[in-house]
Amino acid sequence: MNRFAYLRPTDIAEAVRAIAADPSARFIAGGTNLLDLMKYEVERPTRLIDITRLPGLDAVEETASGGLRIGALVPNADLAHDPRIAARYPLLASAILAGASPQLRNAASTGGNLLQRTRCYYFYDVGTPCNKRAPGAGCPAIDGVNRIHAILGTSTHCIATHPSDMCVALAALEAKVHVAGPNGERTIAIGDFHRLPEDRPDIDTTLAHDEIIVAVELPAEGFAGHCTYLKLRDRLSYAFALVSVAVGLAMDGDAIGRARIALGGVAHKPWRVPEAEALLQGRPPTEESYAAAADRLLAGARAYRDNGFKIELARRAITRGLAQAASGTPQSQTDKRIR
Amino acid sequence: MPERDAGPATGLPDRMPISLTINGEVRQLDVAPWTSLLDLLRLELGLTGTKKGCDHGQCGACTILLDGRRINACLTLAVMKDGARITTVEGLAAADGGLHPLQAAFVEHDAFQCGYCTPGQLCSAVGLLAEGRARSAEEIREHMSGNLCRCGAYPNIVAAIEQVMQ
Incomplete structure (x- = not known):
């Protein structure tokens, strides 16, 4: 160091x-x-x-619009176990508990989780080139060992994935990120916070160097009755997602009213496709509906040398996740059996 | 703001005064900002019970209790914890030397082979019991997933924790 x-x-x-x-x-x-x-x-x-x-960054507070404002320093563990989060935003609690270990969740902060960097092997190995570390150096992952890498939104410069579980849930919940800088505060929609690699994979987010995250705001709708966070990985605990899916549904009688779906482990940012969510509106909760949404979410997915399996894995995770959410039986993060 | 000139342009090294309560004893220390809490404990204070396994937060061998919460000492800068209360494996036993119930249960259940991960397993298990969220063997396994044991003593570790939990 x-x-x-x-x-x-x-x-x-x-x-x-x-x-x-x-x-x-x-x-x-x-x-x-x-x-x-x-x-x-x-x-x-x-x-x-x-x-x-820093004062004022360590609380979870009610907002005037019926949501919650989470201070940037709230530890991941405290957030997941906050009774208001567990009751009103179980999708967020579940995603947090699907990630890391109890020790890491005790230390890691809300703001820091948003700013996690990729676990691409080449990014971590300073003995290899990496466009994320040194723009223009090259990307050995594109033609190299890339089993864990992205299948969506990649560029010729970078195929890294965003590693966070929490952010996948925040994307599905349409959270907002409040930041402070030299010119005061501004708010960034979670969907605009992380960026795709394009030709500048060294820039992970739209947060400027001289800005600090002060809070994450959750809107009132938490999809508490119909949600799931389904994470698939190489071992049952304490591993990054190969593919994960966060689903929140608002049911309208026997049909799906509104749907939110975000994918983890497949792109440089949590992956959402509003058109895929719109396909589910008014549709019955059936395998056929789910398959149509999965096809749209994964449109344009590209297999690299080792990660082609992720396309079918993501398709199955989406359909299973939608079924779990529709039936009100979210994935347990203790009993890892997938039902 | 207390800026200490330890940067590349300003002359190195530098140390900063901090206070830590370690296993009940208040210690006034001068630490370099880049010293991990793990290296402070092991290299500067001689508390070698806390182990360095991976040094990257992946194995849990360095687990200690910070203000009663379990964390990885390897991914923590000592200077940032000024004022904190730290418990290491050396601080688990009673003053008269009587083993902590978890230590006794680990012995009873033969919950280790080489023993290298054991201090971290013990501190992590103390944290788990304090959190009070694990209620079954399955939940103990999930809540202990941050502690690897390459000897594979997991069944006995879970049994030892389960016994103390009851």
Whole structure:
């Protein structure tokens, strides 16, 4: 790990000034991803700005519109077990508990989870080229070992995936990200927060260097009665998703009223296709309906050398996830049997 | 703001004063900002019970209790935990040397072979019991998934924790 200056600002304005003054500085909160990357020398910050003592970022609060505002420093474990989250947003609680380990969830923050970086092997190995680490260097994953890589939204520069489970649920819930910068606060829709790699895979999000996440806001609708987070991976616990699906349904009698579907493990950001969700509106909860939505979600999916299996795996996960949500029987994150 | 000039342009190394309560004892320490809590415990304080396995948060051998919550000491900077209360495996037994119930249960159930993961398993299990969310053997397995045992003592580890939980 490189040496760095350590700063401990006492308010958000001071934190923003500190990061704005140094393009190589990084904020640190839980540290579970940043310190890992620093040990591999993927990240070499000149300054670490410790934001864990900033006031006002550690609470979950009701909003005027009937939703919840989650402070950026709320630990993943506390969020998943907050009784309001468990009761009103079980999709979010389930997704968080599907990821990492209890130790990591105790340390990792809400804002940090949004800013997790890919677990692409080549990104982590500074002995290989990587366009995400050094734009223009090349991408060995495209023609290399790419079993864990993306099948949707890829570019000729990068086929990395976003690793978060929490963000997949946030995408399905249409959360908003509140950020603060030198010019005050602004709000970014979760769908606009993470970006596709295109020709700048080094830029993961639309958050500017001199901005800090202050909160994540959930709208009132939590799809609590009809939701699921179904995660498929190489072992039953403590592994990143090969494919995951977050589903939230609002049922209208025996038919599907509104549907939200987001996929994890398949793209550089949580993958949503509003047209696929619209296909389900007013349709009966049947395999035929689910298959039509899955086809639309996976339109344009591309198999690379080792990851073609993800296309069929995603198709089956979508149909199973929709069935779980429609029947009100969400996937258990303890009993991993898929029903 | 307490900026310490430890950056590349300003002369190295530098250390910062912090206070930690470790296994009940208040310690005034000077730490370099880039020292992990794990390295502080092992290399500077001689508390080698906490183990370095992967050093990347993947194995759980470095699990300690920070203000009563289990975390990976390897992915934590010591300087960030100024003022915290830390319990390591050395702090689990009673002052008179009597084993913690989990330690006794691990012995009774032969819940280890090489023993390298055991301090982390024990601290993680103390955290699990404090959280109070695991109620069955299946749930214990899920809630202990952050602690790997390459000897494969898992059935006995689960049995030991289950016994103490009851």
